[in-house]
Amino acid sequence: DLPAATVLRGNFEGSFFLTSSLAHANREMLRGLLETGQCEIGALPFEEGEPTSPSARFRAVADCFGRVLPEVDFHLRHHWPPNFDRPASGKFVLMQPWEFGRIPSAWIAPIRANVDQVWALSEYVRTCYLDSGVDPEKVVVVPLGVDSERFNPQAEPMSLATEKSFKFLFVGGTLYRKGIDLLL
Numbered sequence: 001d002l003p004a005a006t007v008l009r010g011n012f013e014g015s016f017f018l019t020s021s022l023a024h025a026n027r028e029m030l031r032g033l034l035e036t037g038q039c040e041i042g043a044l045p046f047e048e049g050e051p052t053s054p055s056a057r058f059r060a061v062a063d064c065f066g067r068v069l070p071e072v073d074f075h076l077r078h079h080w081p082p083n084f085d086r087p088a089s090g091k092f093v094l095m096q097p098w099e100f101g102r103i104p105s106a107w108i109a110p111i112r113a114n115v116d117q118v119w120a121l122s123e124y125v126r127t128c129y130l131d132s133g134v135d136p137e138k139v140v141v142v143p144l145g146v147d148s149e150r151f152n153p154q155a156e157p158m159s160l161a162t163e164k165s166f167k168f169l170f171v172g173g174t175l176y177r178k179g180i181d182l183l184l
Helices: 021-035 056-064 105-114 123-131
Strands: 008-014 039-045 074-078 091-094 117-120 139-141
Touching: 008 021, 021 039, 021 056, 021 074, 039 056, 117 123, 123 139
Parallel strands: 008 039, 008 074, 074 091, 091 117, 117 139
Antiparallel strands: none
């Protein structure tokens, strides 16, 4: 918690208006940071040609989109593949999910040298970083929230354009490393 008058300046690098899970997490996190009134943020798109036609809920995020703030307090980076290069200014915060046990050994030296803090999305992910040799002082758990207005037992069920009796929900990416080949 910051004193009420404190305003932190930062840049947030990632995808924001695509349909990917990272973009969904980024726009919700950026929206939440802006709603605190204690952050001025530039949103640096990671992928070229990203659309920016948001709903009213994300108007403030769109207002930051493509704006780079000079001389910031922090630089938050969340995209795939990861980039461990130190940003031009500010504390470097890396938000990099990893669900496969130890992190790749090639990540350890650049994290040690360039990253000021790693935001792990769960205690499991934090343990993956610690077991790989990342300094425990650098790794904190910052869980993603849940939109309880959208995801709750009373929510309207999603209608699917099918008459089939069997419907299968797959929550995950359709990437080889996520096992889509095994699922199919």
